[in-house]
Amino acid sequence: xxxxxxxxxxxxxxxxxxxxxxxxxxxxxxxxxxxxxxxxxxxxxxxxxxxxxxxxxxxxxxxxxxxxxxxxxxxxxxxxxxxxxxxxxxxxxxxxxxxxxxxxxxxxxxxxxxxxxxxxxxxxxxxxxxxxxxxxxxxxxxxxxxxxxxxxxxxxxxxxxxxxxxxxxxxxxxxxxxxxxxxxxxxxxxxxxxxxxxxxxxxxxxxxxxxxxxxxxxxxxxxxxxxxxxxxxxxxxxxxxxxxxxxxxxxxxxxxxxxxxxxxxxxxxxxxxxxxxxxxxxxxxxxxxxxxxxxxxxxxxxxxxxxxxxxxxxxxxxxxxxxxxxxxxxxxxxxxxxxxxxxxxxxxxxxxxxxxxxxxxxxxxxxxxxxxxxxxxxxxxxxxxxxxxxxxxxxxxxxxxxxxxxxxxxxxxxxxxxxxxxxxxxxxxxxxxxxxxxxxxxxxxxxxxxxxxxxxxxxxxxxxxxxxxxxxxxxxxxxxxxxxxxxxxxxxxxxxxxxxxxxxxxxxxxxxxxxxxxxxxxxxxxxxxxxxxxxxxxxxxxxxxxxxxxxxxxxxxxxxxxxxxxxxxxxxxxxxxxxxxxxxxxxxxxxxxxxxxxxxxxxxxxxxxxxxxxxxxxxxxxxxxxxx
Amino acid sequence: xxxxxxxxxxxxxxxxxxxxxxxxxxxxxxxxxxxxxxxxxxxxxxxxxxxxxxxxxxxxxxxxxxxxxxxxxxxxxxxxxxxxxxxxxxxxxxxxxxxxxxxxxxxxxxxxxxxxxxxxxxxxxxxxxxxxxxxxxxxxxxxxxxxxxxxxxxxxxxxxxxxxxxxxxxxxxxxxxxxxxxxxxxxxxxxxxxxxxxxxxxxxxxxxxxxxxxxxxxxxxxxxxxxxxxxxxxxxxxxxxxxxxxxxxxxxxxxxxxxxxxxxxxxxxxxxxxxxxxxxxxxxxxxxxxxxxxxxxxxxxxxxxxxxxxxxxxxxxxxxxxxxxxxxxxxxxxxxxxxxxxxxxxxx
Numbered sequence: 001x002x003x004x005x006x007x008x009x010x011x012x013x014x015x016x017x018x019x020x021x022x023x024x025x026x027x028x029x030x031x032x033x034x035x036x037x038x039x040x041x042x043x044x045x046x047x048x049x050x051x052x053x054x055x056x057x058x059x060x061x062x063x064x065x066x067x068x069x070x071x072x073x074x075x076x077x078x079x080x081x082x083x084x085x086x087x088x089x090x091x092x093x094x095x096x097x098x099x100x101x102x103x104x105x106x107x108x109x110x111x112x113x114x115x116x117x118x119x120x121x122x123x124x125x126x127x128x129x130x131x132x133x134x135x136x137x138x139x140x141x142x143x144x145x146x147x148x149x150x151x152x153x154x155x156x157x158x159x160x161x162x163x164x165x166x167x168x169x170x171x172x173x174x175x176x177x178x179x180x181x182x183x184x185x186x187x188x189x190x191x192x193x194x195x196x197x198x199x200x201x202x203x204x205x206x207x208x209x210x211x212x213x214x215x216x217x218x219x220x221x222x223x224x225x226x227x228x229x230x231x232x233x234x235x236x237x238x239x240x241x242x243x244x245x246x247x248x249x250x251x252x253x254x255x256x257x258x259x260x261x262x263x264x265x266x267x268x269x270x271x272x273x274x275x276x277x278x279x280x281x282x283x284x285x286x287x288x289x290x291x292x293x294x295x296x297x298x299x300x301x302x303x304x305x306x307x308x309x310x311x312x313x314x315x316x317x318x319x320x321x322x323x324x325x326x327x328x329x330x331x332x333x334x335x336x337x338x339x340x341x342x343x344x345x346x347x348x349x350x351x352x353x354x355x356x357x358x359x360x361x362x363x364x365x366x367x368x369x370x371x372x373x374x375x376x377x378x379x380x381x382x383x384x385x386x387x388x389x390x391x392x393x394x395x396x397x398x399x400x401x402x403x404x405x406x407x408x409x410x411x412x413x414x415x416x417x418x419x420x421x422x423x424x425x426x427x428x429x430x431x432x433x434x435x436x437x438x439x440x441x442x443x444x445x446x447x448x449x450x451x452x453x454x455x456x457x458x459x460x461x462x463x464x465x466x467x468x469x470x471x472x473x474x475x476x477x478x479x480x481x482x483x484x485x486x487x488x489x490x491x492x493x494x495x496x497x498x499x500x501x502x503x504x505x506x507x508x509x510x511x512x513x514x515x516x517x518x519x520x521x522x523x524x525x526x527x528x529x530x531x532x533x534x535x536x537x538x539x540x541x542x543x544x545x546x547x548x549x550x551x552x553x554x555x556x557x558x559x560x561x562x563x564x565x566x567x568x569x570x571x572x573x574x575x576x577x578x579x580x581x582x583x584x585x586x587x588x589x590x591x592x593x594x595x596x597x598x599x600x601x602x603x604x605x606x607x608x609x610x611x612x613x614x615x616x617x618x619x620x621x622x623x624x625x626x627x628x
Numbered sequence: 629x630x631x632x633x634x635x636x637x638x639x640x641x642x643x644x645x646x647x648x649x650x651x652x653x654x655x656x657x658x659x660x661x662x663x664x665x666x667x668x669x670x671x672x673x674x675x676x677x678x679x680x681x682x683x684x685x686x687x688x689x690x691x692x693x694x695x696x697x698x699x700x701x702x703x704x705x706x707x708x709x710x711x712x713x714x715x716x717x718x719x720x721x722x723x724x725x726x727x728x729x730x731x732x733x734x735x736x737x738x739x740x741x742x743x744x745x746x747x748x749x750x751x752x753x754x755x756x757x758x759x760x761x762x763x764x765x766x767x768x769x770x771x772x773x774x775x776x777x778x779x780x781x782x783x784x785x786x787x788x789x790x791x792x793x794x795x796x797x798x799x800x801x802x803x804x805x806x807x808x809x810x811x812x813x814x815x816x817x818x819x820x821x822x823x824x825x826x827x828x829x830x831x832x833x834x835x836x837x838x839x840x841x842x843x844x845x846x847x848x849x850x851x852x853x854x855x856x857x858x859x860x861x862x863x864x865x866x867x868x869x870x871x872x873x874x875x876x877x878x879x880x881x882x883x884x885x886x887x888x889x890x891x892x893x894x895x896x897x898x899x900x901x902x903x904x905x906x907x908x909x910x911x912x913x914x915x916x917x918x919x920x921x922x923x924x925x926x927x928x929x930x931x932x933x934x935x936x937x938x939x940x941x942x943x944x945x946x947x948x949x950x951x952x953x954x955x956x957x958x959x960x961x962x963x964x965x966x967x968x969x970x971x972x973x974x975x976x
Contacts, residue, residue, distance in 0.1 A: 236974040250967065252960030254952045255722045257715075278962040285948040287955050289722040294748040298715035301708065301745070305719025308706055309684075309727075310953050312960075313719055327709050335706075391961075421971040424964045429957045463953070464704035464720065465727050467681030472697050472705035484697070 036223045038068050041100035042089040042174065044107040045117045046167060049081030054192055055167035056087040059174060060416065061188035063091060064237055066181050067229035071097035073415055073609050078262070078354040084113045091226065098533035101613045104224060107170050109150065111136050126222045128173055130166065144222045148173050153209045157202065165206045172210020178226040238419050240412035243383040244342060245270025246422065247390015248314060249278045252429055255313040256290045257302035259321060262354050263410040264344035267316040300325035307338040308473060310434065310463035312394045314340035319348045319361045322368065329403055330369025331475045338397040342406040344413040347607050356607035357410035359528055360578040365405045366556050366586060372495060374502045376509065377405045377556040380412065381531030387422045398432035400505050401458060411609045412529040433460045441468045449482035450494065457501030502557060509555035512562050519547035522623065523569030525562065527553045527583060530575060536612035541619060553583065558590060566591060571626055572599045573619050577610055579603060600626060641677035649674045651699040661813030661839035662692055662761050666699045668816055672823040673700060684720060684727045688713040688742060691768055692734035692761035711742020714749035717756055724953045725942045728827060729756035736766050739775035739794045750805045750832050754941040757826045758834045760796055763841040771844030798918045800834045801911050801933045807833035808933040812899055814879045815929065822931060831940045838927055886926060898926040908934040
């Protein structure tokens, strides 16, 4: 499929800066040849803590409500107030959700990044800028310049909160420039401020000031416009973290033990926020506990304690937290204690870039803790899957009596994504092989906590307090009866059984999502939030004449469909957002030898959400190398 | 054959023999004070008439933390990871608040690697008994100083300990711990009554039990006998040689008095039982007694501090009355209508 490029279409559309005294915009908006509708990227440069996030979300929501396929990426700093923030809004009728290759409309509010942001623009770009910014101007003559005295306009409303209002002024300007529907804008304001009358009124006034200034003082001199679209299926915006939090509730979570860390805090807080509505009885008493732990080690310990006691415990953290939890993860694997860990990943190693996105915890989750281990990892790529794995994680964990990880990332977790709605669990909670009744217990000829009665590697367990077959759970070597043992055959058999148990989970876990071409030329294996960039990558590759199939892995250990996909395709690329190709490493090790040579890694990460062009070019370069 | 008269088995208030409270054989060094504490645990649980299966035995890592295998064989237990027993207990407690959580820890577990978790468990006033089997050394790794070792303590090799010890009872009182006691592994009578009281306490009950290590907490005196053996029994694999001693003697110190106790290695410690006039509701008095004893080279024993008025963690969590474990799945999972309503609101 041929993909249109905004950059190409802009040729001949270059505009000189518009003087302030230029004639006003004609009454009727004139769309000339070359008008670019719903296919451009807006980059808004502000400072953290100035309220710009609210303004940007209003812009995003109003476009969304017009039916325009749109995505927003918040590039924020690890800081409470003052450091630079960028918000990238991409409109794409094709539904592309990655940040585009370039900025078409730049909003300049932050003097700190002004010069760099301006210099980075391609000729023909549009600049909407705060002309009240001391010592800053726009002197490039190859861009369309719209100076707006945002601070003075904001001060007119209320000098005390001028800084906050400044941001909403540029939304008004953009609304007028691009033709954003006023009703949608107002309903977005109401949504953002949850109907709080004074805030809604203030913001709508500020929007109007921006709009009026644009109408009266600026001449539309750029090709960009927004057009409403029919929406066939109603959708709403939601963050992955909130979706996962709701999912956890529908999984009947009984204990949330957590320690705050970006970008997972909103998952934990999402769970907390919904307790009054979803998990509280008529007397105001809750059916789940929340404990903010002293650190991630304690959070993990509490999750294990809950699982050991027979409950559904979970934590939400990010890579540094998972690093701290390693010892408990090994204990949960070895002592076979159900436990659920959500890792909303960010850029590592170490503290890394705490507010940027990456898929670099794959290996750490899959093989977490010292010794030979292997863990179940659920990898959502959409907000619907965040919800679904939110509840399924508990079922898998109790069924297989082992730690289960949900692996989301900052991009999926903290940005808003379109969602058609969440589906209620289609099966009852799977509590696994727990013996609760005395008569069931007595029917066992021999009861051993770690005895493989059914040949599937999954033993039966009794719960503390039940009085049935009490044992001392331990992280030390043990025999099938749960008694301490250093005997070679006990250790060997235990480790073999654990391997068999997790291996047996493969095809019970979510199968990969396959989108295949009949030709089976190039297959791309990818995971998680890359879902939002893959179609654009695929289209860029297919422009070159390639036929590209997609296989989105949704769980580890790999489903058998993944191997079958690799077998069917001539060349397979494993695409991921990290440096070392962690998923590739795991796949390579687990594939049969005859398939290994056709699998190649394309791994790249610079902290940004994946931009399609970068990954597509790397895939093309790799394919070229392979074909030489 | 004449019938032997059946020996009456002594039963407790719930008609259980003491056998229902015993565990497996100990693998600690013969004579270890920790084994005496295990015996006290068995006696206290039996005498208190607690259903053995309603106790959860929790521990971390170390000599002390191995002991749950040696008592209460009818209770589930969890020998967790080093210093992290409090968090595992907290999680279990959140799910099943109806069990009696009996934690056993050591001074390495509690005063070093796990001091943070101990502090936060106290801060939450979680309902549990927390016994510290305090010997001042790391036994399983063969005799390094712990953070409770007194200044001047000497081990077999290397210099004496010059680092200030942590007094876990003083720490606990400062943190607002609601039950703080100190005892001695040889003072079975005192320890039993303290443990029985701790088991009945609602909130976090800490008992710091001085439990000398019979093997590694040696001074130069005992080194002499060790050296003697070493010099005279050249055929022994010296690195593996663990000298065995007689058990720590049983000792009860009347209230308000002190006694010097000679340990297996020839060293002495002085125990002073805090007088009956001590008001356990007075944190300042308890701290004064602890600090006074420390400067006199003594260890005060008995119940030091008690506050039965503070709410425990269960009350803070705002949970339904029954244990979460007993809440049916259909109640844990919100119904279909609730999700339909959410979807509709999101779409509005």
